Amino acid sequence: MTPERRDKLIATLNRRQPDMTLITDQVHKARNTAALVRTADAVGIGEIHSVEPKEGYRFRGTTQGSDRWVKNHVYTDCEAAISSVKARGMQVYAAHFSDRAVDYRSLDYTQPCAFLMGSEKDGVSDEAAALADEHILIPMMGMVASLNVSTAAGIILIEAQNQRLQAGMYDQRRIAADVFNDTLFAWGYPDLAKYCHSNGLEYPPVNDAFELLDPAGWYEQVRLGQAPLRQW
Known part of the structure; x- marks a missing residue:
């Protein structure tokens, strides 16, 4: 992206x-x-x-x-x-x-x-x-x-x-931080988000530039069954 x-x-x-x-x-x-x-x-x-x-x-x-x-x-x-x-x-x-x-x-x-x-x-x-x-x-x-x-x-x-x-209601962010972060990830990485939803996994971590921090390490965690889980 x-x-x-x-x-x-x-x-x-x-x-x-x-x-x-x-x-x-x-x-x-x-x-x-x-x-x-x-x-x-x-x-x-x-x-x-x-x-x-x-x-x-x-x-x-x-x-x-x-x-x-x-x-x-x-x-x-x-x-x-x-x-x-x-x-x-x-x-x-x-x-x-x-x-x-x-x-x-x-x-x-x-x-x-x-x-x-x-x-x-x-x-x-x-x-x-x-x-x-x-x-x-x-x-x-x-x-x-x-x-x-x-x-x-x-x-x-x-x-x-x-x-x-x-009324200035479009001038600043109004949605909750967790909704913002989840939605931004789903929009930015739609295929990966779909995979996480299908498998009950937490989204992998990203940095301030919204880049995946350690994709290889995260996929290894998934392979080993150690990736954080989430109920979607």
Whole structure:
């Protein structure tokens, strides 16, 4: 890994927003999921939460590498997904048209928040809408009544990014040190990280330049069954 590559990975992690995330409620098209993941990464979201469609995914596809940078926690029901983010102190904002929906620009997204986006056909489910703290909408000035889920998410997330930029929330590292170190290793040495995960091994030590300290010695420890273990 070149120093330039290392510095780019570090800069990306330094801008991650651990108190902002995205919840997808049964989004089933691969191209929309891919777009949502890419947009999440673009605004500094490091993990999203996906509720599986009850009828299964309509199309299988790829996120074109974006999923390498964004973790996706998958749930079978919206209650579990929403409870997970609320347990971390996040307010849940559902992109959902209702009597209590407010303009998406009127809320403070510098506070811990999760954006709930609904499925392509039905939008946010009634169950998920009931669990959300607020309903938000994007004012529509034309004939169409709604936007594609990935487009709507992009508009809302860019507003959140702008608020956080103005508040200086991208100016210093906000993720925990252990998350930073583990993620940087996984990004910098993806094959080695995968091997460690598969075999329950601690990542090998690195120096301040993020270079492996003694790869030959570590591999010898692995061969002898003496390498430090870790429950992933």
